[in-house]
Structures are given as structure tokens and as C-alpha cells.
Amino acid sequence: MSFLKSLENRRSIYALGKNVADGEKAIEAIKEAVRLSPSAFNSQTSRVLFVTADAQEKLWGEIVPDAVHASMQAQGVPEEAFAGTKAKLDGFKAAYGTALFFEDQDVVKDLQEQFALYADNFPVWSEQATGIVSVNAWVALAELGLGANLQHYNPLIDAEVAKTFNIPANWKLRGQLVFGSVEEGAGDRKPMIEDDARFVSAK
Numbered sequence: 663m664s665f666l667k668s669l670e671n672r673r674s675i676y677a678l679g680k681n682v683a684d685g686e687k688a689i690e691a692i693k694e695a696v697r698l699s700p701s702a703f704n705s706q707t708s709r710v711l712f713v714t715a716d717a718q719e720k721l722w723g724e725i726v727p728d729a730v731h732a733s734m735q736a737q738g739v740p741e742e743a744f745a746g747t748k749a750k751l752d753g754f755k756a757a758y759g760t761a762l763f764f765e766d767q768d769v770v771k772d773l774q775e776q777f778a779l780y781a782d783n784f785p786v787w788s789e790q791a792t793g794i795v796s797v798n799a800w801v802a803l804a805e806l807g808l809g810a811n812l813q814h815y816n817p818l819i820d821a822e823v824a825k826t827f828n829i830p831a832n833w834k835l836r837g838q839l840v841f842g843s844v845e846e847g848a849g850d851r852k853p854m855i856e857d858d859a860r861f862v863s864a865k
């Protein structure tokens with residue numbers, strides 16, 4: 663499959679299931695996508711926690727709903743509003759697994775100390791790194807015929823995720839890539855802005 667075709671096949675797919683013939687192959691594809699992704703100064707700041715099976719149930723059936731529910735209550739959101747959120751989270755729970763992307767803040771801090779001239783850039787480059795690995799992993803899954811969507815329940819869930827899955831304090835959670843079998847496609851591609859608005863050329 664050509665690279666651009668693979669990019670085209672990457673969509674936000676929300677109807678995901680556990681009908682994944684080879685889950686280890688999917689996880690290995692994510693790992694390889696992360697290994698092959700570039701990072702500033704080759705800093706390799708990205709870290710990944712893979713959750714499947716019981717851990718997937720725990721994440722989307724307990725950790726995220728509990729954190730979101732508590733936050734909604736604290737903001738005085740009417741109780742009924744949680745039902746819709748819960749239904750959405752149940753959809754993520756139904757997926758095969760989740761790759762949780764973190765950035766290692768110790769590496770960022772070390773680089774800031776080592777290269778003072780670029781100190782302000784390292785946190786920005788770390789944010790770029792997480793975007794690069796996440797999308798590359800997402801495309802790699804699409805190449806395998808698997809679906810995924812990218813969620814951001816951080817920082818609400820950070821403490822509980824760290825406690826439950828023994829995550830080091832220097833790993834900062836940046837995103838959650840939920841993946842699984844495609845139970846229903848993404849539908850039509852979302853509208854794109856005009857080329858004139860984003861591309862210019864000079865010769």
C-alpha cells in the first residue's frame with residue numbers, strides 16, 4: 663500500500679470491537695511506528711503503555727468514567743448528562759485495546775540543562791514527538807485494517823492511571839489511542855479547507 667493511501671485510510675473510527683485476529687501484531691506495529699518516528703535531537707521522549715483485556719475494561723469501565731463523573735459533579739453538570747458520556751466511554755471499552763502515549767519529562771529536563779540555548783524548545787519538541795508517534799501508530803494500525811481513535815482524558819485520569827499501571831512519575835500522559843476491529847467505518851471524509859488557505863508556493 664502506498665504511503666498516501668495508508669494516510670487516507672487513517673480515520674477516526676469510533677465503532678470498534680475486539681475481533682482482532684492478532685493483537686500482538688497490532689501492538690508490534692505500534693511499537694515499530696514509535697521506534698521509527700523522528701524526535702528532536704533524537705531524544706526519543708515518547709513512552710507507551712498498552713492496555714488490553716482486563717486492563718482495557720478497567721481503564722474505560724472504571725478509571726475514565728469515575729474521573730469524568732467526579733469532574734462533571736464538581737462542575738455542577740446535571741447527573742443526566744453523564745449518561746451520554748458513559749455510552750461513549752462504553753464504546754471505547756468495547757475496543758480491543760488502547761495505547762496510552764506519555765512523554766518522559768526527565769529526558770526533557772535533562773536536555774534543557776544540557777542545551778540551555780534550546781531550553782524553551784524541548785517541551786515544544788516533546789509535544790511534537792507525541793503527535794508524530796501517535797499519528798504514525800494510527801496509520802500503522804490502518805495499514806493492518808484496524809481502526810482507531812485518539813482521545814485526551816489527561817490530565818483527569820493521570821493519577822489513577824499511574825497508580826493502577828505503575829507508571830513512573832516522570833511519564834506525562836498526552837493521549838490515548840483506542841484501537842480495535844472496525845465495526846462500522848468512519849463515513850465520508852470530513853470537509854477540508856481550500857488549498858488556497860493553506861498552501862503557497864514560490865519559485
Ligand SMILES: Cc1cc2nc3c(=O)[nH]c(=O)nc-3n(C[C@H](O)[C@H](O)[C@H](O)COP(=O)(O)O)c2cc1C
Pocket residue numbers: 672673674675793811812813814848852
Ligand atoms: C492532536 C489531535 C487531538 C485529537 N483529539 C481528539 C479527541 O480528544 N477526541 C476525539 O474523538 N478525536 C480527537 N482527534 C481526532 C480529530 O478530531 C480527527 O482526526 C479529525 O476530525 C479528522 O477526522 P479523521 O480522523 O476521521 O480524519 C484528535 C486529533 C488530533 C490530531
